Amino acid sequence: MTSSEKPSLDPHPLSPYVAWAGERNREPILELFKERFPKSEGNVLEFASGSGMHIHYFAPNFPYLSFQPSDVNEEVFENIRELTKKTQVKNVQPPIKLDLTQPQTWSALIGQKFDAIFCINIFQVAPISIADGMMNCAVNYLSDRGSLFIYGPFKVDGSYTTPSNEEFDTTLLSYKVPAWGLKDVVDITKAGQKYGLALKEKVDMLSHNFTLIYSLS
Template sequence: MSDNKPPLDPHPLSEYVAWAGNRNREPLLGVLKEKLPKDPGRVLEMASGSGMHINYFAPHFDHLHFHPSDRDVEVFDNIKKLTTEHGNDNIADPVHLDLTNPETWFNAGTPRSFDTIFCINIFQVAPISIADGMMECAANLLSDDGILLIYGPFQVEGRFTTDSNKEFHDTLSSAGVEEWGLKDVADLKAAAAKHGLELKEIIDMPANNFSLIFGRQ
């Protein structure tokens, strides 16, 4: 894939999303190698999109079973195509999980059935209101000592941590879509607290992104 940055396009099958995913997958893999359980277990990805991340990560964790999910069922064929092409037999078929619709939250499994849940690059193009659904869903699905990992660019306590993040926020905002823009970690913490979760760790990532690690209080 070219190193040239494609035009901004948040569609999960766009060249831009593929470019961004290719750039961040190695640093994310490093975090997952540290945070994922060493014993057999189950891992859920929320908002899997094209499936590029889950299919890149899964071969590194033969002892874990990965479960992709997304609100948009139109991406399911691409997820399954990548799974077949990569020969990843530890990835389940994708399931419909809409963070605004509680009726879908247990499509992926039963309460306390996941050791880890991760979600990559969703909040800059999603309304902050989905944080409440994400945290409630995670609180239901995570095991007692499970974690929720949220990756992406964020504001921290009402400020941009770098000029480039401010520029990215302004670019997103200029598109005229109300929910586009960098959200604040404080809002995620507030949503988590409502459902018995708390921010355990903030990991600085390349390109001025963060991995936010939530667990039970």
Template sequence: MNQQKPPLDPHPLSEYVAWAGGRNREPLLGVLKEKLPKDPGRVLELASGSGMHINYFAPHFEHLHFHPSDKDQSVFDNIKQLSVDHSNDNIADPVHLDLTDPTTWFNPGNAGSFSAIFCINIFQVAPISIADGMMECASYLLDDNGFLLIYGPFRVEGQFTTDSNKEFHETLSSAGVSEWGLKDVADLKKAAEKHGLELKEQIDMPSNNFSLIFGRK
């Protein structure tokens, strides 16, 4: 059943975010089934928000242990409640991780300890400046073969790939919040280069989105 699109609202517990998450979770699950390791490991989600994605993915990978995180600690109860509701025993309690504050991720016990990191639908409402922190964080936390997956709509070399993405960008820009709008893949690649990462794959996804997969050079 197709739910009517709610009004644009980037708050992680909003109806709009729930609607968008419901549309993209199956295609994303398909990518993760192809890319996540078959051996036991740890997987980190950045900006977990409500926890809808990590709680949907985790049951499909019983050999992996999932770690939600967010800058906004007010969403933690919702993440934990979803884990209880879905009986997901391979999801850790959420932790505070602020991509603008390295002290929240620089932990010697976690260095190189994650097989994968993913971040979903954040850059259209976040400043591109957090890309530097995201790449530094990923470089520190990922193991040698690990990858960072960033999902969402993006411009490519300054161009909108579809008319609908251009319209979405204009809708975001009209809200009057300076950081809202589609960011450019090129800027993520520049940030990755600074921290020893590179774009390994750019996967076309439904609804004119991309899965961008970064790994070590």
């Protein structure tokens, strides 16, 4: 298989499919972050870091920021630590366990504030209920200037924005996994409003995806 060929759908964070998708989307996301991330010292948290591919790609571009990877699945921590060694990136911290559905796991964040929190390609394979925990966690640990960035494919007001997104959703639903399928921006935004986070911007991205940017309302 060449790097341009699309592997079979597999949401496991260490799968060839996730690596392929990550390589395709990382540069457009980085360009957005260069525009929107703080220009001075601060802290950045990634929800659901998976293999760590994104955080290690972004961090060298922001040497004045400290990046904190996290994931519910401790199986990926070795890969994250190995990437840190391999890339010799100095501003990525050791990974921590965060389960957005279990607030007791957020104790690792106590005493910290983050100037940016980001999450990439999670909602198409996670239940919409995770949005509640994500917003609750974010509002507790964002700094006053901080924003939450959520990247991925979404429906908007109950509709598909492109035929390709409808086709992707059909593929996801065909696997009969209850959590799989495109989620609606409206539902994620309702979860944010519950905790005082407002959708400030919906940015069009590569492959008909979006970055949703939430901050304190």
